[in-house]
Amino acid sequence: MARFGTAALTALVLVVAPVPAAAHPRDATAQVWLTSPDGAYKMTDAGTVALGPAAETATPTIVVDPNRRFQTMTGFGASITDSSAAVLYRLDPGQRSQVMAELFGRDRLNFLRQPIGASDFTDEPAYTYDDVPAGQTDYALRHFSVAHDKTQILPLLRQAARLNPELKVLGTPWSPPAWMKTNGSLIGGRLIDNPAIYRAFAGYLLKFVQAYKAEGVRVDYLTIQNEPQNRNPSGYPGMDLPSWQEAKVIEQLGPMLRANHLNTKILGYDHNWNEHPNDAANTPPDETADIDHYPQELLASPAARWVDGTAYHCYAGDPSAMTALHNEFPAKDIYFTECSGSQSGDPANTFSDTLKWHARNLIIGNTRNWAKSVVNWNLALDPANGPHTGGCGTCTGVVTVGDQGQVTYNAEFYTLGHMARFVRPGAVRVASTSFGTTGWNGQVMDVAFVNPNGETVLVAHNENDNPQAVAVRLGDRQFSYTLPGGALATFIWRGHSDDRPIAPTGWTATASPASATDVPANAVDDDASTRFSTGAAQQPGQYLQVDFGRTLRPERIVFDTGASTGDYPRGYTIQASRDGQTWWAAPTAGTGQFSTGNLNGRQTRYVRISVTGESGSWWSVADVRAYAR
Structure with a gap:
């Protein structure tokens, strides 16, 4: 294992080196990249470790079995919310381009979940793309326009796609236009139970895909409603959408997408691993079947033929819910589409706390439980964790942009980077033994992938605050490494195993x-x-x-x-x-x-x-x- 003196380490962490082409001899070494909770290592190139013959050792050994395969990976990323766009546009064009290059070039983020209209993270009043005066309707969607996004959001999306042509975009509404809802407001309420409304809402989503395509941005996925079981959003757009109503919208939307020759895939649900207790407590008596079972209800409905998979968030439950769903509906894909970092009670601990929790639950926990994507929430926020309207006041972004143009790369930048830089789209998760748990047991937790070019990638997290040695075996070769306390590491090597x-x-x-x-x-x-x-x-x-x-x-x-x-x-x-x-x-x-x-x-x-x-x-x-x- 490579070791560094203090001066050398300081120099190394000032600039994150670009991912090199594999230069190590096949089967000879593994490349190591390291981030530690104290910030001493931040995606540091920690050199190589030698691969030797497999041998008995007292060190706990992770076994990687590349010939046992699971899901194919799609990508890793965040969301360019109104707030993210606003703070990025506070930077001068040159600095903004540099930050975007760091995010989508060097960190290789390649998945963006974009709000369709306003979310809780906006620096202006809530809006949709088809707002009309109170009491009016627009079933023909004649007033539909994405003009709002042309100033900041769409230019950033196009720039991200230029920096990383592998970019995927998921569109998600926080609320349909108010005229489609029972309470006439973007905040709370339900979709009116009327076939004409279901058609109109489906048409609204279709027009979003078409409008973005016309602006040079391909929308690869749609979900029907952000957090459909959040019945009482705190001052920001939201809606209660039970599974039976979501199914009705999908049964309209699926044929519309096909008729317009669009390959945009529909994902269901888009909410927590398990329903939050507060949401469950407010479930109408005739809809209790949705409690902790919303995705299953949707995938058991006739609308399932139009549903490619299910999207999840992190704010209640744990990632094992995704494996339970996969076991019931193995033909349907699973995506993880939102989790925000959060400022710790002592802000000095935020980097460490975020690194550890996200490593266990998002980076490794999600992917070990069938998720094809890992998506954080805001790409960028200001030092006050905003601007935002209602909602979360302690959410952190992948980067923080200060009033004077200071840019801080947060723990989310590195946790995502440990995957996005090395696990290529089309990589397949493969079997690996893992000793740690999402709930924390102090052991080493890991997940393994094989890239399309044949490289093996192992991402490992030491849950213990003390260093721990671990060995990694693939076929008849293995290497050993001592992980610093709390560290997240990525190992990349070329190897082969005939094991079946x-x-x-x-x-x-x-x-x-x-x-x-x-x-x-x-x-x-x-x-x-x-x-x-x-x-x-x-x-x-x-x-x-x-x-x-x-x-x-x-x-x-x-x-x-x-x-x-x-x-x-x-x-x-x-x-x-x-x-x-x-x-x-x-x-x-x-x-x-x-x-x-x-x-x-x-x-x-x-x-x-x-x-x-x-x-x-x-x-x-x-x-x-x-x-x-």
Whole structure:
């Protein structure tokens, strides 16, 4: 691992170096980029670490399995809100261009979620693109115009696309025009339950896509309503839109987009991982099915044929809700579309707090739970976290722009950059064991990707305030690295693995003895942050038995202790069976974190590992993996 003296480090963090072309020999080294919560490292090029042969080590080892694949990534970014545009336009043109180049050139942000009309972050009265005097309507949308956006927002969007041609844009309304709503106001209320209104609102969204296209900005995605379960927005545009009404709008919008030969995709929901308790408490009695189930209700409706996926926010619940939805509707994509950084009670801690929380929950937690995108909220705000109308007074931007032109690159710039600079659009998330949790358990948490050019990217976060060493293994190669306390790191290398991991779908486990909390099922839940444990000292005869649920022909099976590397079996045997009656002994290898049995491709449904030695240590298994021939 590269080390730096104080003077050298100071020089390094003044300017973030551009991402270099891969210069390391294939399979020889991994490049390291590092950000630490004290700001000593800010996307610092920390040099390379050597890749050597895979070997037993006392250091917890992350296993990357590139041949087990999950979602294809779309992008990472934020939102050019009215407020973001206003503060960026306080800069002179040259400085503004420099900031945009940092964001979309060097940090390579490539996803923008754009408000359709006003949000809570605006420096002017709320508006939509089809406002008419109170009491009037405009079903034909003759007054529709995006002229408001031509001064600042559209020029910035075009500039972002020039800097990064991979840019994707998602459009989201905070409110339809007031004449479409039950209360005649942009704040609160509902969409009028009338087919003509549903058609008009769908037409409004269509016209937005067409108008932006005419201005040189392609809108790749639409959602129907920002935070549709936020029934009482605090002084800013918003609307209660239950799933049944959203479905009615989508059933109008989908055919309109197709008839106009537009490839804009529709995403549903666009709200929290789980419904906020305050929102749930205000749910009408006849709509309680939407509580913590809105996306499922929408995807079970006839409108689902027009819905490409579901969009999520971070303000209630946790990222596991996205995996639960994926398991129910695996053909529908998942996007994460909003989370704001927040000023800490002690502003001096904001960088550190944001780096750690966003690393766990957004950068790693979201992507490990099927999100194809990670999008922060405001791209830029002023030092007072504004301007804004109602809503959040402590939200922070990716950058802060001061009154005298000072520009501060916040923790969000670096957390997004750890992904956006290195995980290319079209990259595929691949399997990797991860020991940390979104809720914090002090371990190392990670996520891995394979880029279209074959590079492997691992993003890892040390949840502990103390340095932690970790090893990373891919196939028959591995490297080791010590992560500073709280640090976020990106590792990039070229490698290859012929391993063919088998997804643990339908696997079950039994054991004797078993801890009341660290149950056998934890060993086969595809989550190395949970574990099976005996909860007692090791004695001969203790066992863990895995049932694949069907007959397989595995080449080998691995019992992995995870981060509890001291809890390995002090002597063990591995047996396998096709029917649970006749067992045969498998050759074994490994005396530490990995206990491996060679199953030789024989027909196998059951595998049992049994302890043959004694130790005062518990015996634990965090992850069981099987590999095909």
